[in-house]
Amino acid sequence: MSKILFVNRSFGPDTDPTGVLLTELTEDLARDHEITVICGSANTAKLKLWPMLHRECHGEVKVIRTFGAGFSKRNLAFRLANLAVYWFPAWIAAGREHADVIIAETDPPLLGFLGAIVKRLKGCRFVYYCQDVYPDIAEATRGLRNRWLIAFLRWCNNFAYYHADAIVVLGADMAERLRCKGVPDHRIVIIPNWIDCRKVKPQPASGIFGIGQPGDFVVMYDGNFGWSQDLGTILEAAQLMRDHPRVKFVLVGDGCKKTSLERTAKLMGLPNVRFIDRHPPSAISEVLAEGHLQLIPLTAGAAGCLVPSKVYGILAAGKPFVAMMEPGAEVARLAVETGVGLVVPPGDAEALAATISRCMKNPELLDEMGQRARRLAEHSYDRRLVTRRFAEFFGEFLGTISHTQSTSQQSDLAKCPVARETASVTPMPGD
Numbered sequence: 001m002s003k004i005l006f007v008n009r010s011f012g013p014d015t016d017p018t019g020v021l022l023t024e025l026t027e028d029l030a031r032d033h034e035i036t037v038i039c040g041s042a043n044t045a046k047l048k049l050w051p052m053l054h055r056e057c058h059g060e061v062k063v064i065r066t067f068g069a070g071f072s073k074r075n076l077a078f079r080l081a082n083l084a085v086y087w088f089p090a091w092i093a094a095g096r097e098h099a100d101v102i103i104a105e106t107d108p109p110l111l112g113f114l115g116a117i118v119k120r121l122k123g124c125r126f127v128y129y130c131q132d133v134y135p136d137i138a139e140a141t142r143g144l145r146n147r148w149l150i151a152f153l154r155w156c157n158n159f160a161y162y163h164a165d166a167i168v169v170l171g172a173d174m175a176e177r178l179r180c181k182g183v184p185d186h187r188i189v190i191i192p193n194w195i196d197c198r199k200v201k202p203q204p205a206s207g208i209f210g211i212g213q214p215g216d217f218v219v220m221y222d223g224n225f226g227w228s229q230d231l232g233t234i235l236e237a238a239q240l241m242r243d244h245p246r247v248k249f250v251l252v253g254d255g256c257k258k259t260s261l262e263r264t265a266k267l268m269g270l271p272n273v274r275f276i277d278r279h280p281p282s283a284i285s286e287v288l289a290e291g292h293l294q295l296i297p298l299t300a301g302a303a304g305c306l307v308p309s310k311v312y313g314i315l316a317a318g319k320p321f322v323a324m325m326e327p328g329a330e331v332a333r334l335a336v337e338t339g340v341g342l343v344v345p346p347g348d349a350e351a352l353a354a355t356i357s358r359c360m361k362n363p364e365l366l367d368e369m370g371q372r373a374r375r376l377a378e379h380s381y382d383r384r385l386v387t388r389r390f391a392e393f394f395g396e397f398l399g400t401i402s403h404t405q406s407t408s409q410q411s412d413l414a415k416c417p418v419a420r421e422t423a424s425v426t427p428m429p430g431d
Contacts, residue, residue, distance in 0.1 A: 001034050002033045002034065002101070002394070002398045004034070004103060005037075005094065005097050005102045005103065005124075006026060006035065006102075006105070007037075007090055007105065007115065008037070008038075008104075008105040008111070009039060009040040009083070009086045009107045009108060010040065011042075012058060013042055017309045018107050018131050021309070022037065022039075023058070024194075024196065024383055024387065025390060026061045027058075027059060027061065028387040028390075029387070029391060029394065030060040031060075032395075035060070035062065036061075036097060036099065037061060037063050037064070038064045038094055039063065039064070039066070040086040041065050052067055052092070053065070053066060053093050054066075064097075066086050066089035083110075086108065087114070090111070091114055099122075099124050100398060101124055101125040101126070101394075101397070102115050102122075102127070103127045104128055105131055106132045106134060109132070109134035109135070109153055112130075112156065112157055115128060115163075115164070116159055116162075125165045125397075126163060126164050126165055127167070128160050128161065130168065132305060132306045133157075133178070133304065133306070134153050134157050136177065137228060137302060137306060140305055141227035141299050141301075143228075158181070161178070165187070165397075166393075167183065167187050167189065168189045168190075168191055168393075169191075170191070171190065171192060171304075171307045171333075173303055173304040173307075173328055173333075174190075174305070175190055191389055191390060191393065192307070192312075192381060193309045193381075194312055194387065195315065195377060195381055195383065196316075197378050199285075200317055202285075202319075203285055203317075205289045205290050209290055211248075211274070217246045217293075218248050218250055218292050219247060219249050219250070219292070220251075220287075220288070220294050221234060221250070221294070221295045222252040222253060222284075222287055222291075222313075224253055225251075225254060225255030226255045226256055226257060227257070227299070228298065228305070229297050229298070229299065230297040230324055230347060231251065232261070233297060233346070233347050234249060234352070235249075235264060235270065235273065237350075237352040237356065238270050238272050239268055239270060239349075240353040241353050242270060242271065244357070244360075246360065247360065248273075248274065250273075251273070251276070252275075252277075252278070253278050254277060254278040261275075288317040288319055292359075293320060293322065293356065294319045294321040294322070296314070296324065296331055298323075298329060298331070300346040303325055303326040303328055304329070307330045307331060308331055312381045314373065315373040315376055315377035316374065316377040316378075316382075318370040318371065320342075320365075320366045320373065321335065321340070321341040322342050322343070322355055322356075322359075323335045323342070323343045323344075326345070338376055340372050341369060
């Protein structure tokens with residue numbers, strides 16, 4: 001049985017998307033591998049500064065938790081402090097473990113550098129699992145402007161790309177962004193995120209959240225209120241449509257920009273906008289059922305830096321969506337190629353308002369897109385299907401390691417059925 005070590009700040013019972021996905025992935029992989037996860041303290045746990053490392057079990061998964069600072073995420077300095085408090089104990093924990101392969105995610109963004117160092121010190125293999133591309137996403141959203149820190153993040157990630165035996169990304173746009181950085185194809189493996197279609201299902205609106213009234217057309221955003229989401233454009237579209245009495249904009253969630261958005265909506269005097277607090281993951285079907293049209297906004301320039309995981313829950317709930325992003329973004333491509341959604345340019349409030357008006361007048365179109373969305377989720381993005389692709393990838397990857405040398409290993413990896421895009425990183429000292 002192979003030993004696999006995952007490193008990511010978030011893990012169950014946390015409800016952060018990366019934590020939920022990693023929890024599900026490790027649960028499914030633990031049937032065939034010995035899995036250990038190094039994560040931070042749970043968001044629901046009381047603040048403890050000692051012991052520095054705490055061991056527990058999640059089913060068959062071994063979990064090593066570091067202590068956490070628990071500072072507010074709405075302040076950049078506090079967010080960096082939270083990440084640092086996790087990062088340094090994670091180094092110590094990773095150095096003590098013995099694994100066949102270490103899989104480092106990008107929460108926080110320096111974990112790829114940690115994985116590369118552990119590979120060199122321990123002689124294990126290293127997979128860089130990129131949920132985000134740094135520092136590109138920080139630059140695109142202007143969430144980070146310190147040029148020295150950006151340069152440091154760039155150097156650390158280039159180091160990780162160079163030393164990774166495989167790099168898992170979420171979509172073709174992310175793969176292309178890495179190619180532009182000089183990452184060769186045969187180390188790039190595309191495996192998307194997923195949704196458990198047994199837990200998220202289409203259902204009629206129940207009105208239990210008090211969203212909208214009979215006859216209203218509810219346009220919904222459900223997710224994080226952060227730097228990568230272009231939520232200001234939604235408020236601008238709401239202002240353009242304030243004279244449409246049926247249209248209601250509902251923004252569900254929380255995040256560092258929520259307070260400022262609420263303040264802006266109040267200053268704009270938008271009676272057609274309502275904010276609702278974050279809901280537990282178990283309620284996603286009920287929440288999405290209240291919306292007629294879902295919105296997936298992405299800040300201009302962020303395409304290829306991440307793939308919004310909310311799209312898979314929307315598909316499973318059988319809801320049509322509007323992708324507010326560049327046409328080359330993964331979610332925009334998915335909308336066009338499969339007919340499950342529509343696309344408008346990022347930052348274009350007029351185009352968004354016009355698209356909403358068209359959808360409101362064509363309920364049959366929305367029904368058809370919703371039905372296609374559910375079928376697509378079941379056939380391509382269900383948890384059991386995608387985590388099985390991970391299992392196949394690791395089986396091929398680890399089997400190749402045990403039987404071949406470096407050259408033949410790369411050749412075999414390129415034949416992996418999961419690796420739609422695959423390669424070997426050349427040094428990139430000045431990227």
